[in-house]
Each structure stands twice: as C-alpha cells, then as structure tokens.
Amino acid sequence: MPKMLEPGDYIIGVDVGGTKLMAVVYDHKFNPVGRSRKHTKTGKKEPVEHRLIRVIREALEESKVDAVKGIGVGSPGPLNPDTGVIIDTPNLDWKDFPLADTLSNEFGVPVAVDNDVNLGTYGEWKFGEAQDCRNLVGIFPGTGIGGGIIIEGRLYRGFTGAAGEVGHMTVQPGGPYCGCGKRGCLEAVASRIAIAAEVAKLAARGDAPSVLADCGTDIGKIRSGAIAKAVAAGETMVEGVVRHAAYQVGIAVANLINVLSPEAVVLGGGLVEAMPDLYLGEVRQAVKDHAMPFLRKDVRIIPAQLADDATVKGAAAYMAEVLAGA
Amino acid sequence: MPKMLEPGDYIIGVDVGGTKLMAVVYDHKFNPVGRSRKHTKTGKKEPVEHRLIRVIREALEESKVDAVKGIGVGSPGPLNPDTGVIIDTPNLDWKDFPLADTLSNEFGVPVAVDNDVNLGTYGEWKFGEAQDCRNLVGIFPGTGIGGGIIIEGRLYRGFTGAAGEVGHMTVQPGGPYCGCGKRGCLEAVASRIAIAAEVAKLAARGDAPSVLADCGTDIGKIRSGAIAKAVAAGETMVEGVVRHAAYQVGIAVANLINVLSPEAVVLGGGLVEAMPDLYLGEVRQAVKDHAMPFLRKDVRIIPAQLADDATVKGAAAYMAEVLAGA
Numbered sequence: 001m002p003k004m005l006e007p008g009d010y011i012i013g014v015d016v017g018g019t020k021l022m023a024v025v026y027d028h029k030f031n032p033v034g035r036s037r038k039h040t041k042t043g044k045k046e047p048v049e050h051r052l053i054r055v056i057r058e059a060l061e062e063s064k065v066d067a068v069k070g071i072g073v074g075s076p077g078p079l080n081p082d083t084g085v086i087i088d089t090p091n092l093d094w095k096d097f098p099l100a101d102t103l104s105n106e107f108g109v110p111v112a113v114d115n116d117v118n119l120g121t122y123g124e125w126k127f128g129e130a131q132d133c134r135n136l137v138g139i140f141p142g143t144g145i146g147g148g149i150i151i152e153g154r155l156y157r158g159f160t161g162a163a164g165e166v167g168h169m170t171v172q173p174g175g176p177y178c179g180c181g182k183r184g185c186l187e188a189v190a191s192r193i194a195i196a197a198e199v200a201k202l203a204a205r206g207d208a209p210s211v212l213a214d215c216g217t218d219i220g221k222i223r224s225g226a227i228a229k230a231v232a233a234g235e236t237m238v239e240g241v242v243r244h245a246a247y248q249v250g251i252a253v254a255n256l257i258n259v260l261s262p263e264a265v266v267l268g269g270g271l272v273e274a275m276p277d278l279y280l281g282e283v284r285q286a287v288k289d290h291a292m293p294f295l296r297k298d299v300r301i302i303p304a305q306l307a308d309d310a311t312v313k314g315a316a317a318y319m320a321e322v323l324a325g326a
Numbered sequence: 327m328p329k330m331l332e333p334g335d336y337i338i339g340v341d342v343g344g345t346k347l348m349a350v351v352y353d354h355k356f357n358p359v360g361r362s363r364k365h366t367k368t369g370k371k372e373p374v375e376h377r378l379i380r381v382i383r384e385a386l387e388e389s390k391v392d393a394v395k396g397i398g399v400g401s402p403g404p405l406n407p408d409t410g411v412i413i414d415t416p417n418l419d420w421k422d423f424p425l426a427d428t429l430s431n432e433f434g435v436p437v438a439v440d441n442d443v444n445l446g447t448y449g450e451w452k453f454g455e456a457q458d459c460r461n462l463v464g465i466f467p468g469t470g471i472g473g474g475i476i477i478e479g480r481l482y483r484g485f486t487g488a489a490g491e492v493g494h495m496t497v498q499p500g501g502p503y504c505g506c507g508k509r510g511c512l513e514a515v516a517s518r519i520a521i522a523a524e525v526a527k528l529a530a531r532g533d534a535p536s537v538l539a540d541c542g543t544d545i546g547k548i549r550s551g552a553i554a555k556a557v558a559a560g561e562t563m564v565e566g567v568v569r570h571a572a573y574q575v576g577i578a579v580a581n582l583i584n585v586l587s588p589e590a591v592v593l594g595g596g597l598v599e600a601m602p603d604l605y606l607g608e609v610r611q612a613v614k615d616h617a618m619p620f621l622r623k624d625v626r627i628i629p630a631q632l633a634d635d636a637t638v639k640g641a642a643a644y645m646a647e648v649l650a651g652a
Contacts, residue, residue, distance in 0.1 A: 078620040087620060135485050147585070151477055158587025159461050160621055169581040170616040182616060255495040259473070259582065261484025290496040290508060294404040294413060295486055 004324035005029075010065045011323075013316030014073040014103075015116060015308075016040075016052060018091045018143045023056040024312045025063035030127070032309075034063025040092070048092045049099070053106055070109050072319030074116035074311040075099060076144075078162040084113035087162075091179075112319045114155070116311045118164060120304075121148025122155055123314025124266045128305035135262040139166055140269040140304070141249055144179065145187040149260070155318075167191070169252055186252050190245040192271055196222035198241045199230070207237045224270035231275060239278070242271070246279045250286025257291040257299055268304025276303045330650035331355075336394045337649075338385065339642030340429075341442060341634075342366075342378060342401040344417045344469045349382040350638045351389035356453070358635075360389025366418070374418045375425070379432050396435050398645030400442035400637040401425060402470075404488040410439035413488075417505075438645045440481070442637045444490060446630075447474025448481055449640025450592045454631035461588040465492055466595040466630070467575055470505065471513040475586070481644075493517070495578055512578050516571040518597055522548035524567045525556070533563045550596035557601060565604070568597070572605045576612020583617040583625055594630025602629045 005011060005028035015022040018040060025034040036058035038051060056071070078087045084100020086092075100111040114122075121138030130136050136150040147166025149156040157163050167187035168180055175184030176194070188194060196219040202208040204217045210230045215221040230238040253265050265283075272279045284301050291299075306313055331337060331354035341348040344366060351360040362384035364377060382397065404413040410426020412418075426437040440448075447464030456462050462476040473492025475482040483489050493513035494506055501510030502520070514520060522545040528534040530543045536556045541547040556564040579591050591609075598605045606629060613622050632639055 078618070149585070151482070156477070156586075158621075159589040160587045160624070162618075162621055163585060163587035165584040165618050165621060168584050168618050170577050173577060173616075180618060182618075251496050251499060255581070256585065258491040258494050259475070259489060259585070260482075261486045261489035263485040290499075292404070292488075292491050292494050292506060292508075295484075295488055295491060298486070 004320040005069065010063070010068045011316045011320055012056060012059065012068050012071040013312035013314070013319070014052070014056060014071060015311035015315065016048070016073060016075040016092065017116065018076065021048075021052050021055045022308065022312055023059035024309065024316070025059050025065055025068065026313070026316045030313060030316065033065065034059045034061070036062065048094065049097070049102055053103070056103070056107065068107075068109055070319045070323055071103055071107060071111045072119070072315030072317070073099065073103065073111060073113045074119035074315045075113055077115040078160070079113060079115060081112075081114045081157060081161050084111060086113075110319070110323065112315075112322045114315070114318060115146070115148070115162070115164065117146030118148040118155055118157070119314035119318055120146070120268065120310035121150060121266065121314070122318055123306050123310040123312075124268065124304050125150050126317045127313060128266065128310075129302050130264045130266055130300070133263040135260065136264050136266065137253070137256050137260060137262045138266045138268065138304070139249065139253065141190060141245075141267070141271050142192055142269040145191050145249065151260075166252060166256065169255070171248060171252060186248060190248040192224060193219060195227060195241055195245050195271070199227060199238055202235075202237050202241070208235050210235060211238065224274040227271070228274035231278065242275060242278065243282050246271075246282035247286045250283035251290050253283055253301070254287045254290035254296070257287060257295050261295050262299065264300040264302060266302055266304050268307070268310055272303055273307055330646040331395065336389070336391045337642045337646055338382060338394050338397040339638035339640070339645070340378070340382060340397060340399040341637040341641065342374070342399060342418065343442065344402065347374070347378050347381045348634065348638055349385035350635065350642070351385050351391055351394065352639070352642045356639060356643065359391065360385045360387070362388065374420065375423070375428055379429070382429070382433065394433075394435055396645045396649055397429055397433060397437045398445070398641030398643070398648075399425065399429065399437060399439045400445035400641045401439055403441045404486070405439060405441060407438075407440045407483060407487050410437060412439075436645070436649065438641075438648045440641070440644060441472070441474070441488070441490065443472030444474040444481055444483070445640035445644055446472070446594065446636035447476060447592065447640070448644055449632050449636040449638075450594065450630050451476050452643045453639060454592065454636075455628050456590045456592055456626070459589040461586065462590050462592065463579070463582050463586060463588045464592045464594065464630070465575065465579065467516060467571075467593070467597050468518055468595040471517050471575065477586075492578060492582065495581070497574060497578060512574065516574040518550060519545060521553060521567055521571050521597070525553060525564055528561075528563050528567070534561050536561060537564065550600040553597070554600035557604065568601060568604065569608050572597075572608035573612045576609035577616050579609055579627070580613045580616035580622070583613060583621050587621050588625065590626040590628055592628055592630050594633070594636055598629055599633055
C-alpha cells in the first residue's frame with residue numbers, strides 16, 4: 001500500500017465510466033470516508049463534466065472533509081496522461097477535452113488523469129492479490145473490455161500513453177462491428193454488450209425465460225446480474241454464451257501471456273464478479289489451450305479484489321504517488 | 327552503437343537457427359573480421375553443438391584473431407538467459423541443454439545466451455533504423471515467426487525470461503497445427519512453411535509453374551527466393567498466398583500496437599527481404615484496418631536493415647554490454 005500521505009491528508013479518487021460516475025474521498029490510509037455515484041446519462045442536457053463535478057461535491061459533502069491534496073481520475077481513453085486531456089471518447093461526448101484542467105480549476109487542487117482501466121489495474125496491483133508482481137496484466141470485461149499493464153513494477157503506457165487496448169485486439173477478422181468502428185475486436189465478440197445481444201436472441205426465442213421475465217429483450221437491460229441469474233437457473237444456452245465469451249477473453253489472455261510473460265493476470269468487471277468460477281474457469285482453460293506451456297505454467301490467473309472500487313482507489317493511490325514525486 | 331570494447335578487443339556473435347548456424351568475429355567497432363556459416367542439419371549423426379563449435383572455430387580461423395572477449399549467442403527458445411540453458415528446442419534436439427557452459431568450457435571465455443529473435447531485435451535496435459526508439463517490436467517471419475520486444479529502452483523478457491512469442495499468438499482458433507502442438511498459431515498460418523505448403527498445392531495443380539520448375543512440390547525446397555521469383559513472374563495465386571500471410575502477420579502487428587503502443591515495428595526475415603514492398607504493404611494495410619487510429623498514427627513500420635546479420639551482430643553487442651556491466 002502506498003504511504004505517501006500523512007495523517008490528516010485526504011485524497012479523492014474518481015472513476016468516469018460509460019455507465020457510471022463515481023467519486024470516493026480517502027483518508028491517508030486509503031480508507032473511504034465519503035462517496036457518491038451516479039449514472040453517466042450521456043446525451044442528456046447536462047454535460048458529463050458538470051454531472052461529474054456534482055458527484056465529486058457530493059462525495060466531499062458526505063466525507064465532511066474541507067480540503068483534499070488532489071484528485072486522481074480514471075477515464076476512458078485515448079487520453080494524454082501528461083496533460084490530462086481526453087483525446088476522443090464518443091461515449092462521453094468528449095473530444096480534446098481538458099478534463100484535468102477543468103477539475104483543477106473547479107476544486108483548486110492538482111488533478112492526475114489516466115486511463116480508467118490502467119488505474120483499475122494499478123489499484124488491484126497496489127491493494128489486491130498481485131502486490132508482489134513486477135509484470136501484471138489486468139483485464140476488465142464490462143460494457144467494453146479494457147486492459148492495463150504493469151511492466152517491471154511500473155504502469156506501462158507506451159509511446160502514445162495509450163497502451164493496453166486489449167479490447168481492440170482483432171480476434172475475429174471480419175467479425176461483428178465494434179464501437180471503435182473496426183470489425184472483430186475482442187470487445188465486439190465478448191463484452192457484456194455482445195453477450196447481452198446473443199442472450200436477447202435466446203430470450204426472444206424462448207430459450208432464456210428468466211432473462212425474458214426480468215429484462216425483456218432490451219440489451220441495455222440484460223446486465224451481468226440477470227445473466228448470472230439465468231445461468232444459476234439452469235438456462236444452459238445462456239451459460240454457453242457466457243462460456244464462449246469468457247473463452248474468447250481467455251484466448252486474448254493466452255496471447256498476452258505468450259507476448260508479455262506476466263506473473264499474473266487479474267480479471268475484473270461485472271461479469272467476472274457475477275460468475276467468478278465459471279468465468280475464470282473458461283479463461284484458465286483457454287490459457288491452457290492457447291498459451292505456450294513454459295510461459296503459462298506459473299502464471300496466476302486471479303479475480304480482482306476491489307470490485308467497483310478498483311479504479312477510484314487506484315486513481316487516488318496514483319494521485320498520491322504523483323504528489324510524492326514517485 | 328555500443329562502445330563497450332577497446333581497440334584490439336574482439337567479440338563473437340553466434341546465430342543458432344533451425345536451418346543455419348552462423349558465427350561472426352567482430353572488432354571493437356563491430357566490423358566483421360571473420361565469419362562462417364553452415365546448414366544446421368539436425369537429426370544427423372553429429373550433435374548440433376559439435377557442428378556449432380566447428381562454425382565458431384572456422385570464423386575464428388578466418389579472422390586470424392587469437393583471443394576474444396566473449397561469445398554472444400542467439401538461440402531458439404525457450405531458454406534461460408541467466409543460466410544460458412536451452413530449456414526445450416525440439417528443432418535442435420536440445421532439452422535442458424547448458425549451451426552457455428558448453429561453449430564457455432570449449433573456448434574459455436564468457437558466453438551470454440538469449441533468444442535469437444530477441445537478439446535480432448536488439449541488433450536492429452542498436453545498429454538499424456530504430457536506434458532512437460524506446461519501445462520497439464521486432465518480428466521475423468521465416469521458418470517460424472519470432473518476435474522481440476524493447477520496452478523503455480531495454481530488451482524485455484518478462485517473468486519467465488521468454489516473452490515475445492509472437493508466432494504463437496493464436497490467430498485462428500482451431501486452425502492448422504503449429505510446430506508447438508497448438509492449433510491456429512500465427513506461425514501455423516503465416517510462416518514460410520505455411521506459405522510453402524499452400525504454394526506447393528498451387529504448383530501441384532499447375533498454378534505456380536515457376537515454382538514447379540524450380541522446386542517441385544517439396545515444401546522444404548520452396549524457399550523465399552523461389553516464392554519471390556514466382557510473384558515477380560506474375561503468378562498471381564502465389565502472390566495472393568504471400569499477401570494473405572503478410573496480412574495475417576499485419577493483424578498480429580496491429581494487435582501488438584493496440585497493446586504495447588510502440589514507436590516502431592521492425593520486420594525482417596527471408597520473406598520480407600525477398601519481397602519488402604509487397605510484404606510491408608500488406609502489413610501496413612492490416613495495421614490500418616486493425617489498430618486503433620490514435621495508437622497507429624505515428625508508428626513506423628520499417629524493414630530490418632541487417633538481414634542475416636541481425637542476430638549475430640545483436641548477440642555480439644549484447645555480450646559486449648554484459649561484459650561492460652550494462
């Protein structure tokens with residue numbers, strides 16, 4: 001655990017997601033002392049950044065803390081971690097948007113911005129089961145599929161600052177369209193949205209009655225909990241869809257093991273949390289089938305520990321390290 | 327260029343390949359002063375290591391150099407770069423074979439061993455067009471498809487020491503068998519062997535007359551030069567096979583760009599050397615089609631400069647750096 005803060009110091013972690021905005025105020029030991037969370041609601045009258053500022057204010061109010069040392073923010077990318085500018089995130093209507101400056105002007109403290117999944121991986125690395133690793137890959141299948149990479153004990157960003165786009169690895173050339181405009185990305189075949197679309201077809205055909213009863217056939221409503229409930233109810237075709245998607249993620253994990261030879265791979269996100277044994281079982285099987293024996297034999301494939309707090313806590317810890325000049 | 331050697335110092339670079347063994351004696355400025363090369367001829371009476379020792383002796387004899395500072399060796403992996411033990415390389419009949427100790431005992435000098443493609447990438451990085459890069463990927467499609475990675479200005483080996491197995495990324499689940507025993511590896515669908523197998527079918531059907539005339543239908547004889555000759559002769563189906571394979575390699579390059587965000591990707595090996603414009607054209611197209619715009623826009627995709635000397639020269643430079651304690 002980072003020890004850059006003194007007693008009485010507070011720091012805020014923020015997670016800007018495609019579906020939720022979250023802010024948590026942490027004390028110097030990274031215990032949460034206030035938090036707030038809202039749906040993102042893009043495309044509405046209020047710009048996302050105004051809504052985000054309200055979320056941060058509410059977390060501060062709940063914490064009853066007067067002053068914080070800084071705000072660490074995890075945001076979808078691509079973005080420039082040096083300037084805190086979001087380059088292009090259609091989901092949030094942000095293009096060349098100065099997120100760090102906007103929040104810094106509003107709250108009068110330093111703001112550090114990095115990719116949400118990088119900071120989620122960073123959080124799992126600093127506080128979760130993989131604290132001893134020097135080389136770690138984090139993968140978070142959700143609405144999209146994000147990845148973060150720790151190499152030789154440091155968050156890896158690459159030449160552009162935007163490395164780790166695991167979800168946009170092409171796994172099925174000519175396959176279904178992805179949100180990025182390409183076809184056949186891992187995200188297009190294995191995200192929660194991709195699973196929901198296939199499960200919606202099952203529901204429409206009568207092959208997923210619990211999903212049909214709870215969510216209808218609207219893929220926006222078929223979320224991880226409903227999918228897990230259908231699997232638990234013995235809806236075998238739903239289970240097959242989830243297993244297939246998890247196996248595809250597992251092939252990508254195998255390919256990352258072949259290339260990067262990490263000590264551990266951390267998997268998080270709603271699907272993994274809702275069905276950890278089933279999901280990690282498929283990933284481990286795919287790794288056995290597709291990674292080189294020598295490279296995979298000692299790799300730990302582990303579930304994330306921090307759940308929804310991975311990015312906020314990672315963002316706060318990262319901000320603390322930036323302040324400490326680490 | 328590394329400057330670890332004094333005038334009068336000499337160093338040997340060795341490349342152990344599936345098809346050839348090569349040794350070059352370099353002076354302190356990395357100019358070659360003696361060299362030797364033989365076919366590998368595995369499965370014959372003479373063990374590969376005896377043949378390798380003869381190759382090194384012949385290079386030394388040609389150089390008329392009495393003493394060298396060390397021997398750097400690039401070998402297929404997996405291997406342990408710390409101990410110089412080759413873990414398992416069926417192509418060379420080596421299993422838990424102490425290559426560094428064997429050569430060190432024979433020649434009485436320090437020996438450093440690393441993966442042949444790592445050292446080929448290292449050679450291109452130290453002496454080729456990518457000297458200014460901090461993050462670089464090297465890919466060498468040949469009999470197999472090897473990869474090397476430079477991250478933050480250092481050769482990257484990962485947790486096991488064997489990172490960079492680009493050729494064993496699964497690109498076609500359930501696809502053709504690979505030499506590693508898995509199915510659908512990049513190497514299984516796009517190596518020179520994979521191309522030769524498809525071209526042999528064309529030759530057998532009368533669709534590749536120049537190949538049939540020069541090589542018959544033996545895939546062992548259908549080498550890069552013959553393939554390039556058929557393409558130049560307008561044998562369009564042969565060209566299609568090469569383009570398809572190069573495009574598959576390009577998808578893997580795109581995926582590596584998505585994950586690692588390097589400044590440059592160097593492509594080498596016999597196929598690239600024989601048809602650089604055609605090959606790199608397909609790779610660049612695949613990168614355009616499959617890498618994220620922000621990550622690919624400034625990436626240089628460049629041909630290797632050192633040809634067959636990449637690994638020997640990289641191995642010598644790496645040995646020099648090890649001696650210098652770098």
